[in-house]
């Protein structure tokens with residue numbers, strides 16, 4: 001069985017990337033220069049103050065030990081589930097009590113030196129040894145279990161929670177605390193990725209409040225879930241900002257989302273790692289979906305998880321839906337789908353969802369750009385557009401794949417190309433040179449196309465979409481005429497992403 005939890009970059013900022021150096025400086029440097037330990041006094045002051053206003057924000061954004069765990073230990077960690085007992089109240093309180101007992105005992109021991117130069121050295125040494133102890137114990141736990149195992153019962157974390165509760169009681173944190181916020185629960189894929197990448201293994205997608213916020217006191221506001229949510233619907237917001245966001249969100253494409261029980265009636269091997277599944281609806285017996293939308297397939301109950309797949313059929317009678325699934329190396333969901341889905345099985349679906357690739361067939365000129373498994377929505381869409389609008393001026397499909405064997409539905413697209421004069425099918429291979437197929441990437445073709453008047457729909461890898469988007473803008477296509485869907489989070493309205501892409 002594949003590991004449920006995913007190792008992913010959690011250190012997005014300069015401080016999170018480099019604060020681990022402070023840990024080494026204090027813990028190891030303190031052995032030679034004890035006064036370095038006095039830095040911890042400022043660290044404690046910082047964490048208690050930020051906690052008062054913003055909960056455990058410090059743990060996710062400034063803590064030097066956390067930076068060490070996430071940056072240095074994550075790559076070699078076994079990244080397993082953190083045992084429940086280590087998150088339990090008795091353990092948390094016992095560690096806090098031990099910390100205070102030990103700390104006060106040591107402070108009492110040096111109290112006789114108060115006012116002397118030696119006092120600062122001894123005090124620094126106490127802090128620095130404590131830092132070293134956390135480095136050793138936290139480090140072992142980080143490698144053997146999960147990088148943030150220590151954080152579950154860290155006395156500094158517990159003190160932050162107490163400071164936060166005080167801020168909350170006084171009504172102050174409400175104004176300043178930014179919580180993970182979901183723009184609309186209807187748009188959530190229930191894929192659990194937010195939980196699989198969460199350093200604390202929390203489950204935001206199962207716990208969003210009425211106000212669409214994640215209220216868990218242990219959330220360290222590290223934004224790892226936000227960076228990884230494929231639906232791009234998470235952000236950090238105050239209560240007031242959350243209210244504003246949820247008030248203005250559009251649910252177009254999600255109105256018809258429903259739970260569907262369905263039966264697998266066909267499974268076809270399209271390549272050695274790609275299968276096509278046909279589901280027949282049982283309850284309700286008919287589902288109205290549009291080509292270009294996607295559907296969720298339930299893979300397990302505990303924790304509840306689905307996977308999103310583009311609909312590849314064009315919905316002839318509302319009774320069946322087809323999806324095409326590519327097996328992902330180390331993929332948790334695809335290993336379940338490939339190993340345990342059989343013809344005749346009943347499965348739970350949810351959908352239809354999405355409107356990014358829902359096309360207006362009356363448009364005069366359409367360009368579809370796909371790479372990899374992103375070709376799947378265009379199988380149903382191309383036929384649907386041509387049947388709804390046979391006199392469309394131009395419909396072009398660019399299909400970028402690595403090898404000829406990856407060209408799914410190649411004969412089907414070729415026959416559409418033959419049948420419809422206004423449809424142009426352009427396969428492109430990046431790793432294989434064949435006499436009648438262009439070699440390169442879809443972007444190589446895009447650069448030279450005359451795209452005046454086209455509306456563009458893209459589906460595929462993040463890189464392809466970011467690079468193509470840049471080319472399209474350079475060619476004068478307006479932002480509002482470019483639409484895209486990807487399995488990765490893409491936010492091209494965000495200027496930083498565009499700069500990275502350029």
Ligand SMILES: Cc1cc2nc3c(=O)[nH]c(=O)nc-3n(C[C@H](O)[C@H](O)[C@H](O)COP(=O)(O)OP(=O)(O)OC[C@H]3O[C@@H](n4cnc5c(N)ncnc54)[C@H](O)[C@@H]3O)c2cc1C
Nearest residue numbers: 003006007230308309310324325326331332333334376487
């Ligand atoms: C709107 C939409 C439409 C989609 N349409 C399609 C479609 O038509 N066809 C299709 O095949 N897919 C599609 N997808 C993708 C699909 O939803 C799944 O994400 C995909 O099938 C992989 O699921 P998985 O659970 O097997 O992979 P995951 O386990 O989620 O793996 C995802 C990535 O993380 C890596 N990873 C996994 N475990 C670890 C680990 N322990 N440490 C480090 N890295 C790890 C994997 O190598 C992989 O690169 C779509 C996604 C979206 C959002």
Ligand code: SF4
Nearest residue numbers: 198219220222223225
């Ligand atoms: S829920 Fe999100 S922000 Fe909170 S700790 Fe987990 S990954 Fe970080």
Ligand code: SF4
Nearest residue numbers: 188189191192194229
């Ligand atoms: S990561 Fe998946 S489950 Fe979590 S909020 Fe985003 S879409 Fe929903």
